[in-house]
Amino acid sequence: MSEPSPGRSVPASAGEEPRRGPGRPSISNEALLDKALELFLDHGFAGTSIDAITQSASMAKRTIYARYGDKASLFRAAVAHGLDRFKPTFDRLSALEADDMDETMDRIADAIVASVVSPDSIRLLRLIRSDAGAVPEIVGDFSDRTLDPVTAFLADLFRRRTALGQAAVEDSRLVAELFIDVIARGPCSKAAADLVFAPDYVERHTRFAVKLFLHGLMTIGDGPDGHSGARTELCG
Incomplete structure (x- = not known):
């Protein structure tokens, strides 16, 4: 039996077992x-x-x-x-929230980075990159199952924290996308390319990236000594 040509969409649910006659038992x-x-x-x-x-x-x-x-x-x-194995879920990210904005973003950044630099996730990312030409739909599947849910969570987080006066975000989705890029792109790209880096690189990169993102852009009412207790201006 020849293999049908690619292009058919994945069934919404593959959990239903077709009827089968006598023969080898079917695995899950x-x-x-x-x-x-x-x-x-x-x-x-x-x-x-x-x-x-x-x-x-x-x-x-x-x-x-x-x-x-x-x-x-x-x-x-x-x-x-495979993507569902390591993606940070909405509930998991919500559980990482703390009253303090810096602590919240540190925790979330750690979860995001851990999900993209694990050996299993790097293998999967390489597979997606190498076979996107043969099955281009997997690029959209990657975004739908990983980037979009995390972006939506972060956008909601920035809106809520802006309402509390802990941030000043005008375009919450844009800021969410930028946060993911700043936090994850460097470690993920290096790991996927098999580049050798110091054991503490990921930790140092994550801590500095969060600090830069939250406090290195612009703060409202900075005094001459560079310190301010004012909220962080993330966009606009």
């Missing part, structure tokens, strides 16, 4: 995605066949096609499954 969908993702990570999209996945998962090829239709859709589902 999560286990299938685990097996498929590991093969894709090791060999890429082009280097991984449905036959290899069926062998690894001990699953009939027709069952995989019944669930996903083609290899591209299975690839998207496997990548999405």
Whole structure:
């Protein structure tokens, strides 16, 4: 059976089991995605066949096609499954909030950076970069599942803290996007490129980036000594 051409969307829910007759037992969908993702990570999209996945998962090829239709859709589902493993969730980020703005942003920055520089997340990022040409939809999936939820949380946080007088943010979404760039882009890019850096680089980068972001732009009512208890002007 030849593999259908890429381009079909991933089913909204792949949890429903198709009817099957006698034969080998079917593993759970999560286990299938685990097996498929590991093969894709090791060999890429082009280097991984449905036959290899069926062998690894001990699953009939027709069952995989019944669930996903083609290899591209299975690839998207496997990548999405991988992204869901390490993305910071809204509830997790909310639990990191403190009364103090600096402490809040330090905690959130640590969670964001930890999620993007772990070995598993770096492997997944490399896979997305290398196979975006074959399955371009995974770029949007990456944004939808990781960047967009974190950006939305941060934008809401900046709006709430502005209302409390702890910040002065005019465009909360823009500031949220900039925060993610400042905090995560450097460590993530270095790790993805296998660049060697000092063991404390990530910690120093994160602490300095948060300090620069919150206090290095502009403060309202700075005195001649450079100190002020006024709120931080983040935008505008």
